[in-house]
Amino acid sequence: MATDLTAPQPAAPRPTETLPFDDWADRILRGGELTREEARQILASSDRDLLALLAAGFRLREKYFGKTVQLYFLMNAKSGLCPEDCHYCSQSKISTAPVPKYNILKRDALLDAARLASERGAKTYCLVISARGPNEREMNAVEQIVPEIKSKYDLDICACLGLLSREQADRLKACGVDRVNHNLNTGEDYYGQICSTHSYADRVQTLRHVRDAGMEMCSGGIIGMGESHDDIVSMAFDLKELGVQSIPLNFLNSIDGTPLQGKQDLSPQDCLRALAMFRFVNPSRELRISGGREIHLRSLQPLGLYVANSVFVGDYLTTKGQAPEEDYQMIRDLGFDVTTSVGE
Numbered sequence: 217m218a219t220d221l222t223a224p225q226p227a228a229p230r231p232t233e234t235l236p237f238d239d240w241a242d243r244i245l246r247g248g249e250l251t252r253e254e255a256r257q258i259l260a261s262s263d264r265d266l267l268a269l270l271a272a273g274f275r276l277r278e279k280y281f282g283k284t285v286q287l288y289f290l291m292n293a294k295s296g297l298c299p300e301d302c303h304y305c306s307q308s309k310i311s312t313a314p315v316p317k318y319n320i321l322k323r324d325a326l327l328d329a330a331r332l333a334s335e336r337g338a339k340t341y342c343l344v345i346s347a348r349g350p351n352e353r354e355m356n357a358v359e360q361i362v363p364e365i366k367s368k369y370d371l372d373i374c375a376c377l378g379l380l381s382r383e384q385a386d387r388l389k390a391c392g393v394d395r396v397n398h399n400l401n402t403g404e405d406y407y408g409q410i411c412s413t414h415s416y417a418d419r420v421q422t423l424r425h426v427r428d429a430g431m432e433m434c435s436g437g438i439i440g441m442g443e444s445h446d447d448i449v450s451m452a453f454d455l456k457e458l459g460v461q462s463i464p465l466n467f468l469n470s471i472d473g474t475p476l477q478g479k480q481d482l483s484p485q486d487c488l489r490a491l492a493m494f495r496f497v498n499p500s501r502e503l504r505i506s507g508g509r510e511i512h513l514r515s516l517q518p519l520g521l522y523v524a525n526s527v528f529v530g531d532y533l534t535t536k537g538q539a540p541e542e543d544y545q546m547i548r549d550l551g552f553d554v555t556t557s558v559g560e
């Protein structure tokens with residue numbers, strides 16, 4: 217039987233109402249804040265609403281960072297051999313992953329990496345060691361290399377050395393460290409599920425020492441470890457209350473040989489919603505798409521930069537990143553620019 221195309225067609229189903237992301241962005245742009253309930257709603261929002269969410273989040277990103285992208289360069293200055301038991305980490309004492317194991321690298325290797333960071337257009341050189349906290353030998357090595365790197369290259373230095381005492385934080389500040397990374401990793405209520413050798417409170421205390429010593433705080437987390445939306449929201453608001461300047465958001469790269477081996481709970485859309493939620497809660501803060509972006513965001517990586525304003529270029533601590541040329545191409549294709557200046 218022929219269909220009569222001139223006959224009235226049934227109306228298309230009415231879409232369910234989209235959350236008022238633009239109203240929330242308006243409020244934030246006027247100096248207001250996102251509520252915890254709204255943050256939960258962002259994480260629970262539908263894939264259908266994703267473009268509206270990213271478009272509203274982009275308005276916040278654009279206010280503080282325009283179309284700039286900051287690049288960070290990671291250097292694993294000491295690998296493996298860590299006495300802690302962070303379940304996501306291939307370098308912990310309970311991991312059987314075959315990662316390189318070496319003590320803190322010598323001066324030449326650390327300087328070579330700084331040269332590479334500079335050549336790649338990085339704004340910040342992140343000097344990372346695997347440790348509960350730095351011992352005296354490691355502190356001395358950092359105190360010697362940081363002034364040398366800064367005298368040769370136009371790089372900010374971020375040190376990620378584990379838990380710090382106030383005295384150690386003061387020494388890092390004195391030798392020229394600009395910023396310390398120490399991630400909260402997950403929400404306070406979930407922290408005991410991913411680590412038993414130190415506490416969430418220990419991590420917060422280190423961040424306070426960093427702040428009180430006059431350095432910037434870099435702190436973020438890892439999504440996809442089995443936490444709830446409430447845990448992610450709780451972390452985002454704790455980072456806001458601490459006043460961290462920079463937020464690296466990782467997506468669990470579950471490494472064989474770690475307790476979280478095989479855990480693959482994230483869709484690319486989940487990652488984008490999490491990034492957007494962090495932008496709404498911390499609108500003026502650097503937001504960096506960090507480890508796991510290639511695995512979890514996959515072909516949607518460029519969309520992440522509509523709300524985030526920073527990526528690591530090159531490899532991660534014990535896993536490979538995509539080639540730097542692919543990142544530069546992605547940034548150019550978006551019409552964005554690499555910057556080495558500070559956003560706020």
Ligand code: SF4
Pocket residue numbers: 298299300301302305306307308309345346347348378
């Ligand atoms: S303290 Fe750092 S290096 Fe050690 S297990 Fe935890 S995350 Fe890994």
